[in-house]
Amino acid sequence: MSLRHALLGLLAQGPASGYDLTRAFAGDDGGIGQYAWQAGHSRIYPELGKMADAGLVVVDETGPRGRKSYALTDEGRTELRRWMLHRPERTTVRDETVLRMFLVQSLEPDDARRLLEGIAEHCAAELAKLRSVMDEVDAEHDPHEPVPFGRLAGEYGLRQYEAVHGWALWSLERLGATVPG
Amino acid sequence: MSLRHALLGLLAQGPASGYDLTRAFAGDDGGIGQYAWQAGHSRIYPELGKMADAGLVVVDETGPRGRKSYALTDEGRTELRRWMLHRPERTTVRDETVLRMFLVQSLEPDDARRLLEGIAEHCAAELAKLRSVMDEVDAEHDPHEPVPFGRLAGEYGLRQYEAVHGWALWSLERLGATVPG
DNA sequence: CCGCGACCTGTCAACCTGGACATGTCCGAC
DNA sequence: GTCGGACATGTCCAGGTTGACAGGTCGCGG
Incomplete structure (x- = not known):
């Protein structure tokens, strides 16, 4: 609950x-x-x-x-x-996107490549959006004040997208694709 | 569904x-x-x-x-x-751990620090475990064969933990800047 | 041969969830 | 002044989800 x-x-x-x-x-x-x-x-x-x-x-x-x-x-x-x-022993996670990532290898290589390319593009776009929002937040933020509420969460999102982006590119390489971009 | x-x-x-x-x-x-x-x-x-x-x-x-x-x-x-x-417009995510991360800033700084330290430790431990499993997989894997099923997912987990670990350390630094510890 | 633990399939009640249905109010633009 | 859109709260129901209840089979060690 x-x-x-x-x-x-x-x-x-x-x-x-x-x-x-x-x-x-x-x-x-x-x-x-x-x-x-x-x-x-x-x-x-x-x-x-x-x-x-x-x-x-x-x-x-x-x-x-x-x-x-x-x-x-x-x-x-x-x-x-x-x-x-209280750190629980087992937490619930339910994430359709991650589920897709787990199942990438059930696809034919061509399909897998297409999916991964889509993910990489999507991450790059979200990263750019999020980064501009966060730059704005940081610019308005006096460094002597406490970190604004949500700043840590924002950073989390940023690093998350970076990680997924990097993973998608790495996976494409592994699958033997020509890495875009 | x-x-x-x-x-x-x-x-x-x-x-x-x-x-x-x-x-x-x-x-x-x-x-x-x-x-x-x-x-x-x-x-x-x-x-x-x-x-x-x-x-x-x-x-x-x-x-x-x-x-x-x-x-x-x-x-x-x-x-x-x-x-x-089929890329859906809006996917459902429900992740208790991420929820905790979003709410870190609702805690008193001391509590937040304790939580973040716990997360960092946990990630480091999981990373070590996962890395040893993956090294084993890679050692048994002939590089001319297709990538084994689950290898991409494993890499995803690795990068995920690395990202969260880095985030926790970064957040601790940020919190440390405002409240002396 | 006997018992225990792992294997294996199922149902049920209670609760959670998402989307539709229902209702009404304030506010600013024209 | 009136109209449209955002504000604001609520219920209902079909379907998803969880944990408990239930029952039965194989295989192996003692």
């Missing part, structure tokens, strides 16, 4: 409504929804309700259009910390 | 029983179950049944203890290829 902890983590940045949280999960903007977890509002609203019942969050303030802003309670903060620091 | 495609991909390596496939998903041995997808036998058996109904697989042979070995049909192979080469 990690949705609960994802919500706790997002609320640790500050109060937010179900709508705000939904957007955080939905974005393909290098946020949590692209790399770590997804959830639709139809899961988020009931979960927020349950979390409120459990005393992990409270309705902080209400705004226009029935907006309910949720904030972490001390109990919620404790639970988040407990979950973050 | 990626379980179906995961099964098709595994069967592309050769016929297997539901039991074999269950072990492939369950292993924490650097296989598909560790990085890409998980499934219990309670999902696998019904799905194999449905896939047989759909003509994607057939019961290849029956063995002792009611063992049923499944093999891909041409139709199954076609469907696998279709899925592998």
Whole structure:
């Protein structure tokens, strides 16, 4: 049940409504929804309700259009910390892209090459996009201030794409293709 | 519905029983179950049944203890290829470990440091393990033969761990810059 | 020959998930 | 002033997923 902890983590940045949280999960903007977890509002609203019942969050303030802003309670903060620091023996991973990578070798070499080339291109494009976003963040960031929230996650995405890109090129070489670019 | 495609991909390596496939998903041995997808036998058996109904697989042979070995049909192979080469607009990712990384900055600096140190250590250990396995594979592998099945996946795991390890160290440095430790 | 552990297949209930359905409100542009 | 689009919350259902329950077979060491 990690949705609960994802919500706790997002609320640790500050109060937010179900709508705000939904957007955080939905974005393909290098946020949590692209790399770590997804959830639709139809899961988020009931979960927020349950979390409120459990005393992990409270309705902080209400705004226009029935907006309910949720904030972490001390109990919620404790639970988040407990979950973050407790290293589980076995974590669940479910990643369609990685699944494809595992199965590359079930394809004919020509098909495998085409797939890998697609992956390499895609990574290069995402890398460029992400890098420009991060450069902007760094430019605005006073080095004496703490690292902005999400900067570490952004760096993670960057290194991730670099790794996959490098892997795709390496694999193409192994398969005996002419490496593009 | 990626379980179906995961099964098709595994069967592309050769016929297997539901039991074999269950072990492939369950292993924490650097296989598909560790990085890409998980499934219990309670999902696998019904799905194999449905896939047989759909003509994607057939019961290849029956063995002792009611063992049923499944093999891909041409139709199954076609469907696998279709899925592998079709780049979806938005893929689902659900990764508890990455989720933790996204939420590192919700922790107090001391806790964050402890978590990152744990991650770095864990990666280093996994890297060492994986590297020794892969060296063995490479030593037994005739360079004139095609790349062994799983070699590309293994390389992926390697680069993955390297990337995460590097990221954890980088993050520790960043956190160290703001709070003296 | 007997028992234990690995092999092997299955079902079921409870829960999670994603997409459709439903409803209504605020705000700025025209 | 009114209209369209973003804001905002919620329910429902079909289908996916998990973990428990269930039952049975082979092979080998003692």
